[in-house]
Amino acid sequence: AVYRLIVREEEIMMEERKRDDENNNITNKNVVAGRDEEIELVIPPVFDKCTSVLEAEKQIEAQDLYWEAVCEYGKIGLDEAEKLLLKSIQRNPFVGEPHVVLGQLYLGKGRYEEAEKAAEKGLILLPEWGSPW
Known part of the structure; x- marks a missing residue:
């Protein structure tokens, strides 16, 4: 559940940066070097793709x-x-x-x-x- 939340937050942040770049006619200006932001986060298949919690x-x-x-x-x-x-x-x-x-x-x-x-x-x-x- 936590990993899924992290992925969602990362997607939101990247989408906001992309929107800011498009609004300002900038190409990849907001991508921070060294952060590997172009790499897609993958949700692991365990726990129903992180939608279930096991006590x-x-x-x-x-x-x-x-x-x-x-x-x-x-x-x-x-x-x-x-x-x-x-x-x-x-x-x-x-x-x-x-x-x-x-x-x-x-x-x-x-x-x-x-x-x-x-x-x-x-x-x-x-x-x-x-x-x-």
Whole structure:
């Protein structure tokens, strides 16, 4: 949300400068050297392009549920691991790893269409962060 606000403010400032230049018949006079103002700010795709906020508690819960599913699936079984992964995704849908692992789980159970959907969603999300969870 903050990044989106910064982008909006930057766009407003640049538009005002452009308008001032046009009104005064000046070409790029108000562009400040060294500020890279000609570079367009890009809104990252995470958090629905910065339109959603994830509460810290939900992030922690999602991470804990994910790790429990990954580390304990041998003890708790695949059905329980599936439930944990789905809860993790519900609490934090913006991270790719739980989707990918869920896809692997579905693949192992022969649920191929669900596996494809989950894996595809995870593979879309993974590069949006540019780093592992």
